[in-house]
Amino acid sequence: MPLLSALIGAALTRTHASAQGLDEAIKISTDSQDGSVRFFVTSHRTIEASVLLRCDLLQNLSPSHPLPYTFLVTRDYNNYEVLRLTQADKQIPTRFGYHFMFVMGSASSRSTVDHVYSLPYPASMHCEIGQSYFGTKSHQAGTADQYAVDITMPVGTPVLAARAGTVIAYRDDSNSGGNSESFKECCNYIHIKHDDGTYAAYVHLKQGGVAVRLGQPVNAGTVIGYSGQTGWATCPHLHFMIYRVGNPPQVQTIPFRMATPKGIVKQLLQGEIY
Ligand SMILES: [Zn+2]
Numbered sequence: 001m002p003l004l005s006a007l008i009g010a011a012l013t014r015t016h017a018s019a020q021g022l023d024e025a026i027k028i029s030t031d032s033q034d035g036s037v038r039f040f041v042t043s044h045r046t047i048e049a050s051v052l053l054r055c056d057l058l059q060n061l062s063p064s065h066p067l068p069y070t071f072l073v074t075r076d077y078n079n080y081e082v083l084r085l086t087q088a089d090k091q092i093p094t095r096f097g098y099h100f101m102f103v104m105g106s107a108s109s110r111s112t113v114d115h116v117y118s119l120p121y122p123a124s125m126h127c128e129i130g131q132s133y134f135g136t137k138s139h140q141a142g143t144a145d146q147y148a149v150d151i152t153m154p155v156g157t158p159v160l161a162a163r164a165g166t167v168i169a170y171r172d173d174s175n176s177g178g179n180s181e182s183f184k185e186c187c188n189y190i191h192i193k194h195d196d197g198t199y200a201a202y203v204h205l206k207q208g209g210v211a212v213r214l215g216q217p218v219n220a221g222t223v224i225g226y227s228g229q230t231g232w233a234t235c236p237h238l239h240f241m242i243y244r245v246g247n248p249p250q251v252q253t254i255p256f257r258m259a260t261p262k263g264i265v266k267q268l269l270q271g272e273i274y
Pocket residue numbers: 016131138139145148149150239240
């Protein structure tokens with residue numbers, strides 16, 4: 001019998017401390033028949049993700065793609081076959097083990113536009129920046145969140161698209177969150193793709209707090225959801241960041257300019273109110 005030794009999914013950025021948290025946006029399952037093993041992907045929370053699949057243990061099995069295998073999820077997959085392992089010698093038993101990681105979005109060759117983003121909350125509100133770039137709480141330099149900002153706001157605040165784009169991922173079924181890393185995988189989120197190949201992530205939304213659907217185009221200023229405190233969050237706030245996807249798949253956050261009542265700023269500063 002094949003040995004399923006490891007199944008570790010690692011995903012993107014909904015969490016505070018890391019862009020490599022676990023989440024079920026991408027699920028991989030396998031079945032074994034007549035010595036062959038088929039790998040299937042289910043992706044109900046995203047229509048665009050980059051997945052890196054590794055087989056650490058492979059005994060008497062030939063893969064249909066070279067391993068490790070990087071592939072793109074391009075729509076809402078429901079048990080879509082992505083890989084097959086075929087028994088090489090019918091007389092010898094097979095064994096395999098695998099793990100995978102993924103990020104929302106895909107790598108792009110387009111160059112990043114120095115876009116001026118708009119504030120992701122209504123102009124009638126004035127919100128304090130709880131943490132900015134290289135924040136010492138959870139946006140440390142060198143991490144995938146290094147250019148993220150945390151905007152303090154009451155639960156239920158309308159979250160506006162900061163730039164036009166297309167919704168490529170969301171989750172809104174979680175109702176848990178708090179000040180512990182154990183909540184890391186519990187956050188609700190929206191990811192929006194922009195026309196220069198960058199993405200925005202809006203994180204910690206409240207349960208049921210997503211007002212868009214996968215594939216929906218949005219304009220800057222469109223209400224896309226409602227803020228909350230799901231996931232690893234010490235207080236109600238919006239974790240907001242702009243990123244590109246690297247190859248092999250990884251989150252690369254980038255600094256961004258923002259139009260505020262104080263003018264266009266290069267960075268939203270911790271402790272400032274905008
Ligand atoms: Zn954050």
